[in-house]
Amino acid sequence: MQGSNPSATERDAAAVAGCRAMNLELADDRVPARGLTHCAPARCRDPAQEEVGSMTEYLNETVFTWGATPLKFGAGAVDEIGWDLAQLGARRVLIITDPDVAATGVPQRVADAAKAGGLTVEIYDRVHVEPTDRSVRDAVEAASESTWDGFIGVGGGSAIDTAKAVNLLTTYPADLDDYVNKPIGRGKAPDGPLKPLVAVPTTAGTGSETTPVCVMDFLDLQVKSGISHSHLRPNLAVIDPLLTLSMPPEVTAASGMDVLCHALESYTARPFHSFPRHTPETRVAYNGSNPISDAWTEQALHLLARSFRKAVLNGGDLEARTDMMLAATFAGMGFGNAGVHVPHACAYPIAGRVREYRPANYPQEVALVPHGESVSLTAPAAFRFTFPTDPGKHLRAADILDPRAQQATADERERLPAALTSLMRDIGVPNGLSGVGYGRSDIGALVEGTMQQQRLLAVAPRTVHDEDVEAVLTESLENW
Amino acid sequence: MQGSNPSATERDAAAVAGCRAMNLELADDRVPARGLTHCAPARCRDPAQEEVGSMTEYLNETVFTWGATPLKFGAGAVDEIGWDLAQLGARRVLIITDPDVAATGVPQRVADAAKAGGLTVEIYDRVHVEPTDRSVRDAVEAASESTWDGFIGVGGGSAIDTAKAVNLLTTYPADLDDYVNKPIGRGKAPDGPLKPLVAVPTTAGTGSETTPVCVMDFLDLQVKSGISHSHLRPNLAVIDPLLTLSMPPEVTAASGMDVLCHALESYTARPFHSFPRHTPETRVAYNGSNPISDAWTEQALHLLARSFRKAVLNGGDLEARTDMMLAATFAGMGFGNAGVHVPHACAYPIAGRVREYRPANYPQEVALVPHGESVSLTAPAAFRFTFPTDPGKHLRAADILDPRAQQATADERERLPAALTSLMRDIGVPNGLSGVGYGRSDIGALVEGTMQQQRLLAVAPRTVHDEDVEAVLTESLENW
Incomplete structure (x- = not known):
């Protein structure tokens, strides 16, 4: 029946x-x-x-997967974390964070809340911002000095990603390389579910709290790779917009651009049904765009349209901060299943080959292109490149993000780039690659670094050749 | 920083x-x-x-929770279930289904796929349609004759809800009443996470695959109650639209009306921030409407607007079937966190006190008002009653569901009821309570049964008195 x-x-x-x-x-x-x-x-x-x-067999994929971390969302949510961990069966818990986040006092506040719930808690605060294989191994070694039955990642993507790796490597010990994606590592799957991991994001950016991936730099190989498996996804994300109120405008702008690129890249990604049919074993965490990811992405774009400028220009606006936190999470629920492509692929060498650039309100002792900035610099050119694969989606994204962009340019292909550059100028993002110290002579090396990111480029909605990347990077030397 | x-x-x-x-x-x-x-x-x-x-303390709630079952969605998804169960660590698996679903052969096909993945599988096919405390105890007893390290619920809400209860009561054995919501039971929380449970819905209706609740009739008390806890939520939903292709129009109509009411009731539910502030221990699974639930609900309404009539009138339309399957899941992701209210509360006595009504294409040996029908009959009057609490949301829902309703009536309060009755006439839903055998003299008993559903009525956006329910039920004797 x-x-x-x-x-x-x-x-x-x-x-x-x-x-x-x-x-x-x-x-x-x-x-x-x-x-x-x-x-x-x-x-x-x-x-x-x-x-x-x-038609006795489908040639193409007919199935996609989608998953998201359960959320506890709202002002004061973090105060309940002791109870939440106990519900997950955790009693001895290690908080994993980086020194900058630790300096804000948030990890200590999380520890106090967890202790008030009767838990034993310690803090590991030596996560490397932009984790490396070495910093991840160090964190695993430190965590292995005791036994833990749960973890809390507190911070941005660096802390939460490191917590995922520590959870994996202390639950099912092996060499880090065993688990890292091929061809850098051996792509081994975890033997089973991991210990409870709760993510407490303190930036409205990464979306790492809802994704099943962790990313790190492999220092000897000068390449970025990571581990992707659904068991890495945190068991709970505790998202408290109050934690972002004092984030400086530069950090708000950069992390918000990461959110926006997550949304736009997953929205324009190659559709899941255009991939060859997978077996369940080979189906990857990044499925390509699909109707569920699209639904999340559109909601994220609406929130960004309403509140991104406000959050940068008036950081005390709790409504805008809440929207940004929600947008980051929504975009994570989208791209964490669909994937990201050209701007994120270009971001790796842009961040990795930095020479002298030191943005305001970031640590000044090292040169650094913040992740969100490095992603955003090529976005206008990248979406000009992907426009013909689905003009309707590019136009819809532009219209949600900036309804006025329709007036700004009669050329449909320019509408999303125009919406992006208008926003980037308003919130103070540097003007293209030249704004962070690159010149025409750097393009060759940046192309080479980008083309190594085949895992990401495979999610682009069209084949990406060297000369395409060269054109995108060259157009991105100045964005306005 | x-x-x-x-x-x-x-x-x-x-x-x-x-x-x-x-x-x-x-x-x-x-x-x-x-x-x-x-x-x-x-x-x-x-x-x-x-x-x-x-303002040293918030009086009202500032936090909501949201969660959803990870999904594998698409034509042929069910063929991979053996691999998925193995990933979850299950090797000896019990399939839980009802006799009608078993007769379609789907549970056997699921069993074969699981066996092909190397699992040991048995089928329990004696789930009661509309489970009772007795039928749940029987299923638990049967499951306890062996040891299982995973469960698959195959069917509509009856099968999946029963599977949730079997998983709970075989993982942490206790008396059923210990876990049932107060005041019917003792409201005990599970001692920890349950065994892996995979849900395979075969109707586009219940949304049970994404919710943390199971509902049953308590025969001696003549009342409906259930168990609500986030640990009850399935670990994976395998949603394969091909399973619904042969569902008869009457079943498609009734289960689709359940989806539509899930969407409309959660969308119009009392907002989460209007509840008194909870402690984490007392925060319920049904939080009230919130921006994440609203996002899902709106997506569900768009899909229903596009495909509900098509799926009923041409069951072979795979595109429409896919939309309905997705709409059911989206609505589940909404109401499973926000809750449902007046129409679902009225549905319990409407179904429970049935005398002679036997709808076509349902089993004819017993009188039965299908759950989706029983929910839908009072929906037009219920949304007339809730309209003043948030006219904008009611109008938006009506406009998504049926843009033509704007022309049909100048009275804004009538716009959502008009969209509903137009649809219900097109797909063959009976005309109100009189269409399923009730008359004016039954109203008193139906009011009494409805007022027992305080758990649901608490989610209504305004206080619901006896006389309000009486008015809703009286208006619903005939809907057009």
């Missing part, structure tokens, strides 16, 4: 019907589910002329 | 600022985050005249 058990033939016929249905242009462009029943374009280009009987 | 540790005074000042910000009318009504920083209206009605120093 309530189900069916379709034969292979019925499935194939249904797939063709689905492809036919998808050829209809639907009137309501706010509805998210388009493309869900797409199958291989090569097979379905003209379903009327296809032999249904020949 | 990246966080803050606000003092109590800063938090209070920020809360006032937040309330001020919320008094602005925002131009873009699609943005979800309104109300996030609301605090007690009594304190903030006019923040300019408030003494900040007096």
Whole structure:
């Protein structure tokens, strides 16, 4: 009565019907589910002329996965963390954070709240901002000096990513390289679920609290890679907008640009149904764009449109801070399943090859391009490059982000770049690669570094050649 | 650098600022985050005249929780279930289903897929449609005859809810009443996380695959109650639209009306920030409406607007079936965190006191008002009753669901009821309570049964008195 058990033939016929249905242009462009029943374009280009009987297998992917960390969200949420950890069965808990975050006192406040819940708590505060294989190994070694039955990552992506790796490597000890994605590592899957991990983000940026990945620099190889597995996803994210109230404007701008690029890159990513069909073993954490990720992304864009400028220009605006925190989480729920592509791929060498640039309100002892800045600098050119793959989605993103961009330019391809550069000028992002110290002579090395990020470039909605990256980077020397 | 540790005074000042910000009318009504920083209206009605120093505590809730089951979604997803269970660490698995679903062959197909993944699998197919305390105890007893390290619920809400209860009571054995919500039971929390549970919905209705609750009839008490705890939420939902292709139109209509009411009730539910402040121990699974639930609900409404009529009138339309499956899941992600109210509360006695009504394409040996029908019959009157609490949200829901309803009636309060009755007529839902055999003389007993559902009525956006329910039920005798 309530189900069916379709034969292979019925499935194939249904797939063709689905492809036919998808050829209809639907009137309501706010509805998210388009493309869900797409199958291989090569097979379905003209379903009327296809032999249904020949479609005994799908060539293309028909399945996507989606997951998100459960949330506790709101002002004061962090005060309840002791109870939440006890619910997860954790009694001896290690807080993992970096020195800058530790200096704000937030990790100590988290520790106090956890102790008030009857837990034993220690703080490890030596996470490297932009973690490296060495800093991750150091954290694992420090954590291994005692036994823990739970972890709390407090900070931005660096702290939360390091906490994921520590949880994995202390729960199922192995060499770090065993778990790192191929080809840098051996791509081993965890033997089972990890210990409880609670993420407490203190920036509205990374989205790491909802994603199943951790990223680090491999110092000897001068390359960025990481570990991706759904077991790495935190068990709970405690998101308290009060923690972001004192974040300086420069940090708010950079971390917000990371959120915005998460949203725009996952929204424009290659659709899940255009990948070759995976087996469950080979299906990756980054599925490509899909209707659930798109739904989250659009919500994130609405929030950013409303509150990004406000949060940078008036950091005490709790409403704007709350919107930004929610936007970061929503974008994480999108890109954490769909993936990111060209701007994030370019960001790795842009950050890695920095020479002298030292942004205000960041530590001044080392040169640094903040992650969000490094991602944003190529975004206008990157979305000009991806525009032809789905003009409708690019225009919709631009219209949500900045309805006035429609007036600013008659050229549809320029509408999203115009919305981005208008925002970046208002919030003080440097003007392109030249704004952080790069010149035309650096382009070759930056292209090389970008092309190493094949894991990300595979999620781009079109094939990315060296010359495409060269064009994107060259256009990005100055963005206005 | 990246966080803050606000003092109590800063938090209070920020809360006032937040309330001020919320008094602005925002131009873009699609943005979800309104109300996030609301605090007690009594304190903030006019923040300019408030003494900040007096706000040393929030009176009202500032925190909400949100969670959702990870998904594997798409045509053929169910074929991979063996691999997914193995990933969750399950090797000996019990499939829990009801006889009608078993007759479709789907549970056997799931069993075969799991066996192909190397698992040991048995099927328990004696779940009661609309589970009772007795049928749940029977299922627990049967499951306890062996040891299982994982469960699969295959079917509608009855099967999946029963699987949740079996998982709880075999993992942490106790009397069923220990775990049942107060005042029917003793409201005990599970001692820790449960064994892996995978949900395979075969109707696009219940949303049970993403919720942390199971509901059953208590036969001796003639009352419906259940168990609510986040540990009950399944670990994975495998959602395969192909399973719904042969669902008859009557079942599609009834289960779809359940989805629609989930969406509309959670969207119009009392906002989370209007509840008194909870402690983490007392915070319930149903938080009230919140911006994350609202986002999901709106997506569900868009999908229902596009595909509900199509799925009923042409069951072979895979695109429409896919939309309905996605809508059910989205609505579950909304109401599973926000809650449902008046129509679901009325549904319990409407289903429970049935005399002779036997809908087509349901089992004919017993009288039965399908759950989705019983929920939908009072929906037009219920949303007329809740309209004044938030006219904007009611109008927005109506406009998404049926843009033509704007022309159908000039009376704003009638717009959502008109959109509902137009749909219900098109898909063949009975015309009100009289359509399923009730008359004016039954109203008293139905009011009494509805008023017992205080757990649900507490989520309504206004206080619900006996005479309000009486008016709703009387209006619902005929809906057109």
